[in-house]
Amino acid sequence: MGNTLVLICKEVAGVPAEIQVIPFGNINTPKGPFTLDDESAQGVVAAFEAQKNDMVIDYEHQTLMGVQAPAAGWIKKLINKGTDGVWAVVEWTERAKEYLANKEYRYVSPVFLKRKSDHRVVRLINVALTNEPNIDGMVPLINKSSEYQFETINQRKEEDTMKELLKLLGLAETATEQDAIMAVNKLKEPVQIVANKGVLTALGLSEAATEAEITGTIMAMKQSHGQVGTLAQEVAQLKEQMGANAATELVALAMKEGKITPAQKEWAGEYAKRDIEGFKVFVAKAPVVVVMGKVVGNEKPAEGALDETQAMINKQCGVDAETYKKYGPKEQQ
Secondary structure (H helix, E strand, O other), X not given: OOOOOOOOOOEEOOEEOEEEEEOOEEEOOOOOOEEEOHHHHHHHHHHXXXXXXXXXXXXXXXXXXXXXXXXXXXXXXXXXXXXXXXXXXXXXXXXXXXXXXXXXXXXXXXXXXXXXXXXXXXXXXXXXXXXXXXXOOOOOOXXXXXXXXXXXXXXXXXXXXXXXXXXXXXXXXXXXXXXXXXXXXXXXXXXXXXXXXXXXXXXXXXXXXXXXXXXXXXXXXXXXXXXXXXXXXXXXXXXXXXXXXXXXHHHHHHHHOOOOOHXXXXXXXXXXXXXXXXHHHHHHHOOOOOXXXXXXXXXOOOOOOOOHHHHHHHHHXXXXXXXXXXXXXXOOO
């Protein structure tokens, strides 16, 4: 992860398709210092994207001299490469390709605007091919040897791989190799579940409880919950059975006291099961309709006389004996 300006660019048929046009950092030149940081790099790219025309690359700044200035190439796009500076995607002319392939030109010289207050670069004007650049240390267009080129390409690949790794680990690009190793080791550590203090208290556990203790306690509580549910169901069934037994006993008692007739037994049983308290009130207030000690239906009254049960019913209904004899049911002969 070396911080270097000597990075080879992509090449097409022996000439670079991308070139460095402004190096990153605080740079001193014979014409004064300038600064390219992330803020100014973003501004330079934004200013370029705001214009419609391609930017020219000429020879030895001839465009600024007001003389015939043939283009060596055209900048199609600017790229902010962070600490590698601002780079340009170039479309070269055939003549320029020959110059570069023959190593007759090896450097570029940018022309840009900078703020007086802090020397930050704000806009790129144009770029020229030259062999005597004012900025020392910029990336050369064509390197001195194929061996150097091969080593630098590998270095760039390694740096790109490292940057991607740092990104996956959630680290900044400026992180060191040691930072990356520490992050990887941290990922290898066993995961510890941190439970809410309130939850631990509710479970009856301390703040230092392990994952196994938390899990085991919860499973035990789930088991208990299932048992409680089963027990509650059994209790409900028992209460229902007791209620039915109590209703049966109350009906039997009501019949014994003569408050209901045998014909009313089924009705009384349903009533008592549905509302046992209401049935108790009914029994308490209902008149005796069956004379105790008598078996209904086994004794016949004297001819023309009413049995005790019918007489009591007639009394409750306000029907006198004569009226009942006149309009009541006739015996079948």
